[in-house]
Amino acid sequence: MYKWMHHGLMCYQTAQAQECSEQSRCRELAKASTFYRTVYSEIEEVGWEHLVRFAGDLTSLSFRVLDSKGRVHVMEIQLDKTHPTCPPSISADVPYLFNLIWSANSRLKDVVQQFTKHLEKLQTFWSTVDDIDRSLWVVDPKQASPAVSYRQVIIGNDCCIVFSINATDPRSLPECRFIGPGQIVNLLRNRWRRNSKRWIKDKQFLENLECLLETQLPRSPDVEKNDQQVECGICYAKSLPVDDELRDKSGTGTDYTCDNTSCKRAFHSICLMDWLRSITTTRQSFDVLFGSCPYCSEPVAVKINTVKK
Numbered sequence: 530m531y532k533w534m535h536h537g538l539m540c541y542q543t544a545q546a547q548e549c550s551e552q553s554r555c556r557e558l559a560k561a562s563t564f565y566r567t568v569y570s571e572i573e574e575v576g577w578e579h580l581v582r583f584a585g586d587l588t589s590l591s592f593r594v595l596d597s598k599g600r601v602h603v604m605e606i607q608l609d610k611t612h613p614t615c616p617p618s619i620s621a622d623v624p625y626l627f628n629l630i631w632s633a634n635s636r637l638k639d640v641v642q643q644f645t646k647h648l649e650k651l652q653t654f655w656s657t658v659d660d661i662d663r664s665l666w667v668v669d670p671k672q673a674s675p676a677v678s679y680r681q682v683i684i685g686n687d688c689c690i691v692f693s694i695n696a697t698d699p700r701s702l703p704e705c706r707f708i709g710p711g712q713i714v715n716l717l718r719n720r721w722r723r724n725s726k727r728w729i730k731d732k733q734f735l736e737n738l739e740c741l742l743e744t745q746l747p748r749s750p751d752v753e754k755n756d757q758q759v760e761c762g763i764c765y766a767k768s769l770p771v772d773d774e775l776r777d778k779s780g781t782g783t784d785y786t787c788d789n790t791s792c793k794r795a796f797h798s799i800c801l802m803d804w805l806r807s808i809t810t811t812r813q814s815f816d817v818l819f820g821s822c823p824y825c826s827e828p829v830a831v832k833i834n835t836v837k838k
């Protein structure tokens with residue numbers, strides 16, 4: 530009798546425990562599926578064509594955003610399981626991030642929108658560094674990420690200047706140091722200090738640099754090579770045919786390069802646009818086609834040209 534009661538009690542307890550754990554599992558599942566449902570519908574709002582990668586449990590998502598200059602940026606978003614209660618954390622290849630404005634009613638599209646706005650703020654910075662990379666003899670970094678704000682540039686006489694461009698105020702006088710033989714470095718340092726008042730924000734960065742250093746800066750030996758026309762990876766020609774129908778693109782060289790630094794294939798944007806249109810997985814959002822590079826399969830995005838072929 531005692532044995533039976535004891536057994537019965539045990540059964541009851543086990544059953545209760547089982548019920549409890551089942552319930553909590555269900556609750557967990559329900560919670561998880563609410564999370565899935567929420568995130569899924571929020572991705573839809575942003576647009577699936579912007580989604581580059583995601584973790585199986587949707588707590589980590591990467592979105593591709595095109596800025597007004599046609600540069601492709603990828604933003605990674607880490608979501609808390611309580612989303613949207615807790616703000617997501619974000620990371621991207623930019624010199625500095627923005628403070629996310631977040632409330633319990635915020636959604637992923639708000640994050641993308643704030644990131645897009647932030648990219649516009651950084652345009653002057655990127656056009657300044659692009660200008661430097663194009664015209665000066667940059668020895669470091671060799672392949673700069675869009676987040677890197679320093680440049681080491683050869684200025685002649687076995688000397689280098691290393692400066693850091695202020696990403697929040699790219700036209701301002703940069704902080705710098707000189708590398709080279711002591712005597713010349715001293716001379717340069719004094720010259721820089723003496724002339725620093727002559728730095729004018731409205732002038733081009735390079736013009737200011739040459740003004741303060743009182744010298745014309747040498748160009749990169751690669752510049753000439755870079756200026757030479759590159760073949761298009763699709764039509765294999767350097768220049769497009771001279772044709773009135775191509776309007777401003779008539780006879781022009783390649784104008785699109787794959788962002789993947791180990792690929793860097795050049796294309797005519799018109800050729801890439803035609804190619805992307807022939808691929809069924811290509812997605813279109815407004816006037817931009819999103820697809821993958823024909824050579825390396827990394828994401829590419831081209832603004833649709835209104836030129837008719």
Ligand SMILES: [Zn+2]
Pocket residue numbers: 761762763764765766796797800
């Ligand atoms: Zn082409």
Ligand SMILES: [Zn+2]
Pocket residue numbers: 787788789792793794822823824825826827
């Ligand atoms: Zn590529």
